[in-house]
Amino acid sequence: MVTDRVGNPEPCRCAKTHSKSSPVLAEWNLERFSTPWQLAALEFKVILILTKLYDYNLGSITESSLWRSTDYGTTYEKLNDKVGLKTILSYLYVCPTNKRKIMLLTDPEIESSLLISSDEGATYQKYRLNFYIQSLLFHPKQEDWILAYSQDQKLYSSAEFGRRWQLIQEGVIPNRFYWSVMGSNKEPDLVHLEARTVDGHSQYLTCRMQNCTEANRNKPFPGYIDPDSLIVQDDYVFVQLTSGGRPHYYVSYRRNAFAQMKLPKYALPKDMHVISTDENQVFAAVQEWNQNDTYNLYISDTRGVYFTLALENVQSNRGPEGNIMIDLYEVAGIKGMFLANKKIDNQVKTFITYNKGRDWRLLQAPDTDLRGDPVHCLLPYCSLHLHLKVSENPYTSGIIASRDTAPSIIVASGNIGSELSDSDISMFVSSDAGNTWRQIFEEEHSILYLDQGGVLVAMKHTSLPIRHLWLSFDEGRSWSKYSFTSIPLFVDGVLGEPGEETLIMTVFGHFSHRSEWQLVKVDYKSVFDRRCAEEDYRPWQLHSQGEACIMGAKRIYKKRKSERKCMQGKYAGAMESEPCVCTEADFDCDYGYERHSNGQCLPAFWFNPSSLSKDCRLGQSYLNSTGRLALPVLSPRPLVQWRLISRVHTMGPHVSEVLPCSPV
Numbered sequence: 001m002v003t004d005r006v007g008n009p010e011p012c013r014c015a016k017t018h019s020k021s022s023p024v025l026a027e028w029n030l031e032r033f034s035t036p037w038q039l040a041a042l043e044f045k046v047i048l049i050l051t052k053l054y055d056y057n058l059g060s061i062t063e064s065s066l067w068r069s070t071d072y073g074t075t076y077e078k079l080n081d082k083v084g085l086k087t088i089l090s091y092l093y094v095c096p097t098n099k100r101k102i103m104l105l106t107d108p109e110i111e112s113s114l115l116i117s118s119d120e121g122a123t124y125q126k127y128r129l130n131f132y133i134q135s136l137l138f139h140p141k142q143e144d145w146i147l148a149y150s151q152d153q154k155l156y157s158s159a160e161f162g163r164r165w166q167l168i169q170e171g172v173i174p175n176r177f178y179w180s181v182m183g184s185n186k187e188p189d190l191v192h193l194e195a196r197t198v199d200g201h202s203q204y205l206t207c208r209m210q211n212c213t214e215a216n217r218n219k220p221f222p223g224y225i226d227p228d229s230l231i232v233q234d235d236y237v238f239v240q241l242t243s244g245g246r247p248h249y250y251v252s253y254r255r256n257a258f259a260q261m262k263l264p265k266y267a268l269p270k271d272m273h274v275i276s277t278d279e280n281q282v283f284a285a286v287q288e289w290n291q292n293d294t295y296n297l298y299i300s301d302t303r304g305v306y307f308t309l310a311l312e313n314v315q316s317n318r319g320p321e322g323n324i325m326i327d328l329y330e331v332a333g334i335k336g337m338f339l340a341n342k343k344i345d346n347q348v349k350t351f352i353t354y355n356k357g358r359d360w361r362l363l364q365a366p367d368t369d370l371r372g373d374p375v376h377c378l379l380p381y382c383s384l385h386l387h388l389k390v391s392e393n394p395y396t397s398g399i400i401a402s403r404d405t406a407p408s409i410i411v412a413s414g415n416i417g418s419e420l421s422d423s424d425i426s427m428f429v430s431s432d433a434g435n436t437w438r439q440i441f442e443e444e445h446s447i448l449y450l451d452q453g454g455v456l457v458a459m460k461h462t463s464l465p466i467r468h469l470w471l472s473f474d475e476g477r478s479w480s481k482y483s484f485t486s487i488p489l490f491v492d493g494v495l496g497e498p499g500e501e502t503l504i505m506t507v508f509g510h511f512s513h514r515s516e517w518q519l520v521k522v523d524y525k526s527v528f529d530r531r532c533a534e535e536d537y538r539p540w541q542l543h544s545q546g547e548a549c550i551m552g553a554k555r556i557y558k559k560r561k562s563e564r565k566c567m568q569g570k571y572a573g574a575m576e577s578e579p580c581v582c583t584e585a586d587f588d589c590d591y592g593y594e595r596h597s598n599g600q601c602l603p604a605f606w607f608n609p610s611s612l613s614k615d616c617r618l619g620q621s622y623l624n625s626t627g628r629l630a631l632p633v634l635s636p637r638p639l640v641q642w643r644l645i646s647r648v649h650t651m652g653p654h655v656s657e658v659l660p661c662s663p664v
Contacts, residue, residue, distance in 0.1 A: 038092045042099040045072045046120045047495070047506070050092045050104075051517070061107055064089040068121050073495075073506045073521035083115055083124050093136055095161070098143040103162055108132040108151065114162055127163055131156065139179050141188065145209065147177060155193060157209040168212040169205065171196040178232035184254050192237070194230035202227045204239055221250065221258050234277040236304050247272075251282070251304040259305045262591065263298060265606040271295075275328060278335060282307075283356065285314065285326050293317070294343050295326055299357050299588070306591035310357030315341040315348050329388040329400055333407025334433055334542065336551050339388055339400075347419035350385040352434050354544040355551050358588045363437065365416045366428070370439045377416055384428065384437055385421070386414035399444065406453025407557055407575075408433045408540060409475055413444050427458070429476035431562075433542055440476050448496045451503050454560055454568045455524060457494075465490045465511070471524070474562040484522050487511055503528075503567065525567070532566040549580035 038050040046069065053063040066079040066089060083089065088107040095101035102117040104124070112132050115124040131150040139145035144161040147168075155172040156165040168191060176194035180187060189209040194202055201224040207217045221239050226247070229240035237252040249261040249272055263269060268289040275297070276283040282300035284307065295314050298307040315327040327341035327348075336356040341348050351360040363384040365377035377383065387399045400412035410430045415421045427441035444461040458470040458479065465488030470479045484507060495506040503524035510517055541548050542555040556576045560568060589595050592607030603609045 040092055040094045040102075042094065042102075042120050046070055047073050048092060048094075048102065048121045049076070049519075050089055052089070060109055061088055061090065064107075066092075066104070066121075072502075072504045072523070073519065076519075079121070084126070087111075087113075087115075087126075089115075093138075095143050096138050097141065101143060101161060103136070105133055116162055118161075129165070131165075135175075137177065137179065139188075141182060145179075145189065147179070147191065147209075149174065149177065153196075155191075157191070157212075159189075159210060166210060168207065168209065169193055169195050169217075173202065173228055173230070176228060176230045178230075181232065181234060184235050192230070192232045194225070194228070196227070197224075202229070204230050204237075220252065220255070231274055233274060235280065236274075236277050236282060238274060238304075240272075253303040253305075259303065261300075261307065262305055263307050264309065264592075264604065267296075271324070273324065273326060275326070276330060277304075279356075281356070283310070285316075285328065287316075297328070297340070297357055301591070308589055308591055308593075311340055311342060311351070311353075311360055313343045315343050325389065327388045329390070331410060331433070332402040333404040334555075337433065339386060339434070341385070341388055341420060348385070349383065349419055350388075350414070354433075354542075355585070359544075359585065361545075363434065366437050366439050368439075370426075370442060375416060382416065382418055384414060384416055385419060386412040386428070387420070387425070388412075401447050401449070403449045403453055406449055408542075408559065409449075409453050409456075410434055411440075411447040411456070411476065429456075431475035431477070432540075435543065435545060438476065440472075440479065441470075445470070446494065448494055448505060450496060450505065450524065452568045452570075455503065457496075457505060459491060459494065459507075463490075464488075465509075469522075471527075473527075473565050477562060485518075485520055489518060489520070528565065528567040530566050532560060532564065532568050536560055536564040536566050547585075549583070549586075552579060552582060552586055553577045554580050 038048075040048045042048065049067040049069075051065045051067070052061045054060070055062045064087075066083055067076045068079050069076045080087075083104065088110050089104050090107045091105040093103040093105070095103070100118060100120050102121045102124075104115040104117075106113045106115075112129040113126055114129060114133070115126050117124045131148075131152070131154065133148050134151050135149045137147040137149075144159055146158045146162055148156040148158065148162075148165065149172065150156065153172055153174070154170050155168045155177055157168050158165050173194040173196065178192040180190035180192070182188065187208060190206055191209050191212070192204070192206050195205055196202055203219060204221045204225055205217050206220060207213075220237070224241070226240040226242050229238075231238040235254050237255070237258075239250050239258070241248050241250065247269065249269070250258040251261050252258045263286065267286065269286045270289055271287040273285045273295070274282065275285055280302050282304040284298050284300070285295040286298055287295045291313070293316055294312075295316050296309060297311040297314055299310045300307045317325050317327070319325045329339040331337040331339065334354075336354060338353050338357065340351050340353075340360070342351050342360075350363050352363055353360045362379055363386070364379065365375055365382065365384045367375060369375055389399055400410070402410045408431055410433070411427065413425050413427050415424050415426065417424075425444055426439050427443070427445050427447075428437045429440050430437045441458065445458040446461050448457040448459075449455075450457060453475070454473065456472040456476055458472070460466055460468075467483055467485050467488045468481055469484050470481055472479045489507070489509045489511060490513075491507060491509040493508055495508070496502075505522050505524075507520040507522065508517060537558050538561050540557045540559040542550060542557065544550055548554050554577065556578075560566070584599060587601075589601035592604055592609065593601040594604045596602055
């Protein structure tokens, strides 16, 4: 049955005005379509919406509509006549480096074409293709360079924003193609890809986007690799090769020769996921031979070769499509800060680190509950536990949220007790980067950050229709209730763009399962009567339970005073950093060493620290590790205090001593 479409085909506008202290609302009715929308917020107040009608009998899209607003969603214009009345659109792309450039793909079951706009979607030019696009990858710097992956596993390139295409390679593995990384690759047009050979093996290839002939292709890794294993991320390239029934992992740092990644000798990995490659260091999750639903976290040296254990038994789950989801969350805006759910004796507990896994601790529960009553929760027997899943839907927030533009604010759902639970879930907020927490709701809510975190918007997470939302102007300390629609709405999603510095959000949903789609624009600018001035801000220093020197630096952020109700606009939270004198906490154990209860790094049972270098001869000397490894330094300036360390800007310097060589 075709989904019903109720009401007029053209939208009608119903604007509502409110008092100065309340948000201004504007409602729109759109045609009722059954498949999810695509919403794209551009620059200069422009929003594009693509809707599609799905015929369940035919099993295909039979109609689509394109809508455009030039006033942040107050009014919308239907653009079907500009893209072709009979054209059925399947996907909408916005150029990440120039949001004025738009690309629309047609339904491949009808035709293979794309429509290009260079004026924020106002006008379009149509170009026919001789292949069917499955996905696109835009260049991180060059706005006109695009890679297109076809349904028959061919990779194409365009240097003219899709107006002309050139075949790069056949038999490319899905999602295993990458643009060059600036700084690591000399050629900005270099493409990294994994391709299947005629006999079914996989190879790692590189070539220039417009000159990818057989003679010009390079093979950086000698021989074949395991299928679907190539990862290119920042300064690192990773591949996997199975031999003797065991997977072996290889890494190339800054495009140098590959080296085998070395875990502790007792580790027998069967799966690995690269979590982070920030600060010249690899953070990886490894599942070992005796693990089923947990992973161990490892941290590497600068080259990504030698790994030491950071945290054991981190909980993992399978996503809806069978993909592995590890309960690890990287807090936005603060380098080196992670939350992890660790399994201990069949209980899952939430831990936090500020120094990229060197030290972990449980979360202190709030002192009082929502009603102001004291909370009796004593560490380590009782603590705060958080759910760390993020939403895969771009129009709904996950159950934990943080933003680069609001580095101290974390909002998450969880519970207080001895372990993480799926019952008795409440919402909690921290405005000091996880040191202290406050309970804000007794039920799950979706959280939206507006005005660089100066405004937090909360909407109840429910399958029932709602008509109210909650606002906080003081980092979640207090909340005010507002009505955003006169009739309860089934909320399908929220668009908080364009840009988190705005005070505009668009709520979309429907009044009933057979009604038109509804868009409600909520504008909070009327709540404020002025912009923030310099005196409205205060410095805030990142710390971990009072310790301000973290990873070799003190970091100070600029935050709006919680009692000041003013509009921030552009991001004001720039960080200042200054080096500090190193202590024992700034060093981790080197490869082959383990930390003991007294804090010392001593050789592991499988490691012989006295083994000599093969090149060392009698009468010469060699560097022997003392077992300590410097944590990554975040300060932009050289640290004169790090006298024992050979390099100060990157992770991986070893604290060493000079020893004489003995007879071989």
